[in-house]
Amino acid sequence: MIYELSNPVAKTLLNHLREKKSDALRFRHIVQELSRLLVYEALKNETLYDQTVTTWQGEETFGFIKEEDIIFVTILRAGLPMIESVTALFPNASSGFLAMKRDENTHQSILYYDRIPECEGKTVIIVDPMVATAGSLCDAISVIEGKSPKKIISLNIIGSPEGMAVLKQKHPNVEVFIAHIDKKLNEYKFIIPGLGDAGDRSYNTM
Numbered sequence: 769m770i771y772e773l774s775n776p777v778a779k780t781l782l783n784h785l786r787e788k789k790s791d792a793l794r795f796r797h798i799v800q801e802l803s804r805l806l807v808y809e810a811l812k813n814e815t816l817y818d819q820t821v822t823t824w825q826g827e828e829t830f831g832f833i834k835e836e837d838i839i840f841v842t843i844l845r846a847g848l849p850m851i852e853s854v855t856a857l858f859p860n861a862s863s864g865f866l867a868m869k870r871d872e873n874t875h876q877s878i879l880y881y882d883r884i885p886e887c888e889g890k891t892v893i894i895v896d897p898m899v900a901t902a903g904s905l906c907d908a909i910s911v912i913e914g915k916s917p918k919k920i921i922s923l924n925i926i927g928s929p930e931g932m933a934v935l936k937q938k939h940p941n942v943e944v945f946i947a948h949i950d951k952k953l954n955e956y957k958f959i960i961p962g963l964g965d966a967g968d969r970s971y972n973t974m
């Protein structure tokens with residue numbers, strides 16, 4: 769399932785990301801705001817569990833998302849601002865990290881570091897701003913699928929129609945929430961019009 773945000777606030781933020789004048793600090797800030805909008809959307813039907821809390825009027829029971837059942841997984845390095853943002857909302861969720869690098873000649877992603885907690889029966893939410901060929905995301909999904917989670921969700925900022933088609937075909941059960949699907953990939957597998965390389969723009973390595 770692929771769900772593209774139609775929210776005008778999300779579209780406006782996304783289009784500010786495209787602006788060259790958005791410096792690294794603003795770029796990461798917008799990515800973080802969009803990550804929140806994405807996680808709100810992705811968890812809007814989540815079950816609430818009763819929990820008793822001490823309020824200003826004594827003990828009362830209210831509904832909460834079971835944060836302990838959520839694992840956020842990011843793909844370094846462009847996903848770092850995203851995981852900071854979503855874990856700030858759910859401080860009791862766990863986090864996992866995958867390091868991948870897209871080979872600039874073959875455009876294939878290479879996994880070189882993998883630190884994922886126990887996923888069995890949990891909801892794993894992958895965060896990565898860009899889905900170009902979807903190679904990195906498919907590899908991340910395969911690693912996580914091997915760990916028997918209850919559900920896999922992917923939160924992404926921008927993607928290509930080509931990448932979405934690959935995801936639909938290879939991982940139809942993964943729930944993808946994306947802020948915007950752009951026009952196409954170019955010959956170098958960059959998203960067009962896109963926003964450049966999110967990792968480089970976040971960390972000033974252009």
Ligand code: PRP
Nearest residue numbers: 844845846870899900901902903904967
């Ligand atoms: C970017 C991005 C994705 C990947 C998407 O990372 O964050 O992980 O490329 O491309 P794909 O869909 O074709 O696999 P990149 O390899 O540029 O590394 P970075 O995060 O260090 O910038």
